[in-house]
Amino acid sequence: MKSPLPVRDGVNATRLRLPEEGPWVTALDYMLHRWGHIDPEGILQRFDDGEIVAADGSPLDRVTPLAEHTFIWYYRTLPAEERLPVELRVLHRDEHVVVVDKPHFLPTTPGGTYIQESALVRLRNELDLPDLVPIHRLDRMTAGVLLFAVDPETRGKYQVLFERRKVRKEYECVSLVRDPERFGSPVTVRNRMVKSRDYLLAEVIEGAPNAETRVELVRAAATDDGADGHPAFKALFRLEPHTGKTHQLRVHMAGLGAGILNDPFYPVLLDKAPDDYARPLQLLARAIRFRDPISGRETEFRSSLELQDAPSS
Known part of the structure; x- marks a missing residue:
């Protein structure tokens, strides 16, 4: 409406x-x-x-x-908001789409205590594009490539790509692992996930799979972060989700015993605390690929961001 x-x-x-x-x-x-x-x-x-x-x-x-x-x-009365100490970077802009690198901690759309401090509202105001709408979403704590539709007449052509799973997404994450050798070959995680509106966490339940992620180790390096004197490795993983369930990547990595670094939800729900801008969730939407519905060309957008805890190559 x-x-x-x-x-x-x-x-x-x-x-x-x-x-x-x-x-x-x-x-x-x-x-x-x-x-x-x-x-x-x-x-x-x-x-x-x-x-x-x-x-x-x-x-x-x-x-x-x-x-x-x-x-x-x-019109709602908007609460006063302190500007978050993070910035958006525009990767691409044309008459149909705006593509940005969304930073950690900035939500995609207004909600809760974040109204002006959302990627959508910032971009509408900074680019003078009042009709801008997100084509998909990233969690507030996830950084990386995010697409917005500019033209109401063509936005549906892009939205249907996501609805029909015609978009290939690539993520990266950093996890602490004990034995990186057990990830020597890519693995595919398939299970059934549910997420209720009134509970923070997504859950894995019995039933036909509705969530699938391909997980591949890119590289690992020893670190001093191991507990109890046991050796540990910081591992960089490439993740390719074939579905888009809420918290899917975080749940799948935790299920593999490789929970994403600085995740306050999985595998253990931590007490709520103020955002620590020095310790963002180590999850990045690295790239997105699709056949552009307007030009017909194969299109790829890649993030210019890097995960701060990624092991050196």
């Missing part, structure tokens, strides 16, 4: 579904019930300023009946 309000400050207007019935006479009554304890004067002012609108863009007022509209749109 297209918003009747334009993007403002890089952020889309919020859609609200009004209840069909209840003790509220007007749409204003319902909004005051939901958020009046936070900013009642601000809500009243938005109605008076015509900033709360119906699906056709017509403004609501203080006496608009609750049952008159099913959906309404409005």
